[in-house]
Amino acid sequence: MKRVLLLVVTVLMTACFAFGNGQQDASGKGSEDSGRTVISYWGDWGGEGQKQFEFMLNAFNESQDQITAEYVLQQDMVTKFLTASVSGDAPDLMFWDRFRTALYAPKGVLLPIEERMVADGISPDAFYSEAIRELTNDGHLYGLPLTVDCRALFYNKAMFAEKGLEPPQTWDELLVAAKALTEWDGDKMIVAGMSLNDVGLFNMWLQQAGGQMLNDDGQATAFNTKAGKQVLDFWKELMDAKVYTLGFETGLGEGIDAFATGKVAMTYSGPWMLSTYESYGDNLDFGVVPPPAGPQGDHAGLMGGFGLVIPSAAKHKDESWELMKWWLTVPENAGMYAQMSKNIPGVKMATEDAYYAENPYYPSFIETFEFAKIRPTVAQYPNMEIKAVIPQLQMFMEGKLSAQEALDAAQEMGDILLQEKVK
Amino acid sequence: MGWLFILPSVVLFMIFVALPALSAFYLSFTDYDILTETEWVGLANYAMLLKDKIFFISLKNIVFYVALYVPLMVVFSLSMAVAVNQSFRGVGVFRTIFYIPSLTSAIAASTVWLWILNPHYGVLNQVLAAIGIVGPAWLAMSSTAMMSIVMVTLWQGAGGNMILFLAGLQGISKELYESAMMDGAGRIQSFFRITLPLMRPTTFLVIILSMIGSFQLFDQAFALTQGGPGYATMTPVYMIYNEGFNLLNMGYASSMAVLLFLVILLFTILSFKLNKDEKEMKK
Numbered sequence: 001m002k003r004v005l006l007l008v009v010t011v012l013m014t015a016c017f018a019f020g021n022g023q024q025d026a027s028g029k030g031s032e033d034s035g036r037t038v039i040s041y042w043g044d045w046g047g048e049g050q051k052q053f054e055f056m057l058n059a060f061n062e063s064q065d066q067i068t069a070e071y072v073l074q075q076d077m078v079t080k081f082l083t084a085s086v087s088g089d090a091p092d093l094m095f096w097d098r099f100r101t102a103l104y105a106p107k108g109v110l111l112p113i114e115e116r117m118v119a120d121g122i123s124p125d126a127f128y129s130e131a132i133r134e135l136t137n138d139g140h141l142y143g144l145p146l147t148v149d150c151r152a153l154f155y156n157k158a159m160f161a162e163k164g165l166e167p168p169q170t171w172d173e174l175l176v177a178a179k180a181l182t183e184w185d186g187d188k189m190i191v192a193g194m195s196l197n198d199v200g201l202f203n204m205w206l207q208q209a210g211g212q213m214l215n216d217d218g219q220a221t222a223f224n225t226k227a228g229k230q231v232l233d234f235w236k237e238l239m240d241a242k243v244y245t246l247g248f249e250t251g252l253g254e255g256i257d258a259f260a261t262g263k264v265a266m267t268y269s270g271p272w273m274l275s276t277y278e279s280y281g282d283n284l285d286f287g288v289v290p291p292p293a294g295p296q297g298d299h300a301g302l303m304g305g306f307g308l309v310i311p312s313a314a315k316h317k318d319e320s321w322e323l324m325k326w327w328l329t330v331p332e333n334a335g336m337y338a339q340m341s342k343n344i345p346g347v348k349m350a351t352e353d354a355y356y357a358e359n360p361y362y363p364s365f366i367e368t369f370e371f372a373k374i375r376p377t378v379a380q381y382p383n384m385e386i387k388a389v390i391p392q393l394q395m396f397m398e399g400k401l402s403a404q405e406a407l408d409a410a411q412e413m414g415d416i417l418l419q420e421k422v423k
Numbered sequence: 424m425g426w427l428f429i430l431p432s433v434v435l436f437m438i439f440v441a442l443p444a445l446s447a448f449y450l451s452f453t454d455y456d457i458l459t460e461t462e463w464v465g466l467a468n469y470a471m472l473l474k475d476k477i478f479f480i481s482l483k484n485i486v487f488y489v490a491l492y493v494p495l496m497v498v499f500s501l502s503m504a505v506a507v508n509q510s511f512r513g514v515g516v517f518r519t520i521f522y523i524p525s526l527t528s529a530i531a532a533s534t535v536w537l538w539i540l541n542p543h544y545g546v547l548n549q550v551l552a553a554i555g556i557v558g559p560a561w562l563a564m565s566s567t568a569m570m571s572i573v574m575v576t577l578w579q580g581a582g583g584n585m586i587l588f589l590a591g592l593q594g595i596s597k598e599l600y601e602s603a604m605m606d607g608a609g610r611i612q613s614f615f616r617i618t619l620p621l622m623r624p625t626t627f628l629v630i631i632l633s634m635i636g637s638f639q640l641f642d643q644a645f646a647l648t649q650g651g652p653g654y655a656t657m658t659p660v661y662m663i664y665n666e667g668f669n670l671l672n673m674g675y676a677s678s679m680a681v682l683l684f685l686v687i688l689l690f691t692i693l694s695f696k697l698n699k700d701e702k703e704m705k706k
Binding site (some may be wrong): 054061074078079082083085086103107108109112144187188189244246247248249250252256263379380382383386387390391392394398420 | 446456458459471535536538539541542544545561562563565621650653654657665669670682
């Protein structure tokens with residue numbers, strides 16, 4: 001009896017020590033390392049992304065003798081950040097998917113940086129304004145953009161040349177090209193002229209037709225209009241012309257990507273796919289053009305990307321700010337990271353580098369940034385899009401709803417979801 | 424003395440299961456987002472839940488899924504168990520092969536299935552094409568998406584239950600079969616008159632476990648279809664996850680979890696009752 005009790009106590013104590021130590025290791029900061037302040041940078045990228053982050057932190061650590069920054073890979077970063085913010089173990093700097101700002105900033109977990117910007121003479125105008133807008137909430141700026149990206153039209157040059165086609169600049173040209181490029185073998189689709197896999201891009205198409213997702217105050221949906229109808233009618237025209245078939249790209253990810261393997265002639269994608277497509281070398285001759293203009297000549301693109309933010313609960317805010325400033329506001333450093341990771345940097349000056357101008361693909365993205373817009377900065381927006389818009393559009397594509405029915409249903413549900421309060 | 428042996432697991436159970444479950448119940452009456460102060464809101468979350476159309480669609484979906492999945496699970500895993508309960512050369516290899524899918528991660532397996540289920544290039548439709556059937560766009564049509572998920576989860580779950588059935592089968596005395604054979608019973612008769620009745624407790628266990636597990640479908644639905652097309656594969660746990668971690672409405676998410684718990688409880692009680700009634704009927 002006694003021995004069992006002893007065993008249980010020992011096990012429990014060992015467990016306590018193990019957990020306790022683990023936690024200390026995880027935070028592992030605030031310690032002085034030969035007079036240098038150690039700060040932690042959290043990200044959820046492993047592999048190549050991690051190496052690139054670590055390269056930048058090393059370069060920063062070598063550039064000065066006050067601060068040592070360390071990368072901490074967090075698999076489920078945002079969830080961990082939630083609990084860490086409450087328990088006081090927050091990181092000093094964090095990799096940040098910018099669209100989250102609208103949800104998190106009002107909760108007071110991110111540090112506003114505009115005063116530091118003014119004090120150090122850094123103007124937000126140095127960055128892509130849409131990216132800055134995405135990091136802004138209620139008049140405060142909560143971080144700076146690390147990368148900017150957007151969708152552009154990827155097209156298979158070899159297939160275009162074979163049919164004597166030029167990359168489309170308008171919806172009409174897109175339809176003509178898609179029809180010409182599509183190939184069927186009986187019931188089996190061989191080449192899809194245009195990928196319509198992602199109905200989540202409705203937002204972009206809508207703006208090309210001159211519409212917008214939400215009204216100006218962000219309180220209600222605004223897509224159930226002539227513009228919304230125009231998009232769905234055009235999609236239907238593409239589907240009726242059999243330039244795409246539902247589920248065609250299911251499971252054709254990574255190594256067997258449908259565009260890379262010549263099964264899709266045109267697709268909307270972003271700079272993140274460039275390195276994959278370039279790795280196909282001579283087997284894939286492709287080009288990139290800005291998204292074609294809609295029926296009234298409107299241009300539109302969707303901007304996204306990442307930033308860096310400092311949590312309000314960070315222990316070394318000044319030091320984090322130094323790192324952020326060094327990394328994101330010095331064009332050489334921002335450019336170094338961007339080129340290494342094949343990204344486009346958030347600071348505009350860095351994109352003026354010859355590296356971008358001479359690349360065959362980047363100029364089309366940079367051109368698209370001129371008119372690309374971010375998603376609405378409304379906390380409920382992503383949820384509304386996922387739960388109200390996308391399902392109805394999928395049912396439309398399947399032919400279960402007419403264009404008008406899908407828009408009506410999406411509007412009805414979307415308006416309810418936008419009103420759902422976020423604490 | 425006895426309680427000491429179960430103390431470690433009871434302590435762990437209390438800390439990691441019972442306590443969180445009770446807090447979820449409490450949180451369902453609050454407005455909680457981890458980051459800001461928790462506020463008591465009474466039944467407001469439940470009032471909102473009753474008006475939440477998508478949540479009810481997800482409940483309907485999951486009942487459909489369970490109704491399809493559980494019976495098929497019993498049939499498949501029992502058949503597999505009977506098959507590998509024979510003694511022939513290499514039976515161990517088959518047992519292993521059947522069990523392997525249970526060891527793979529749901530997400531990794533789903534990634535492979537995405538490819539298998541591709542309408543034009545997937546293995547499944549190519550096999551169907553060879554026998555003259557034009558297979559559907561499995562995951563892209565709302566009519567077949569949930570069935571595809573049933574198929575994938577069956578493939579992955581049957582091995583584990585096969586082991587349970589196998590253990591049950593090996594507990595049946597061989598003498599019973601021998602005497603049945605002497606009395607002139609065929610194999611089919613033996614199966615329905617001896618195996619099935621004696622496997623009742625195991626079958627019941629498999630039904631209850633599969634049911635509770637399948638009400639909590641998430642991984643495969645998330646990886647294969649993200650709840651679509653339309654709302655065809657939206658499941659309650661997917662809704663709970665989205666509400667809690669993407670929107671930080673932990674209070675509301677907790678109320679969904681409590682409702683799901685009640686539904687599972689109801690079905691479990693129902694199964695127990697059916698099982699009991701049947702037993703009494705036999706007496």
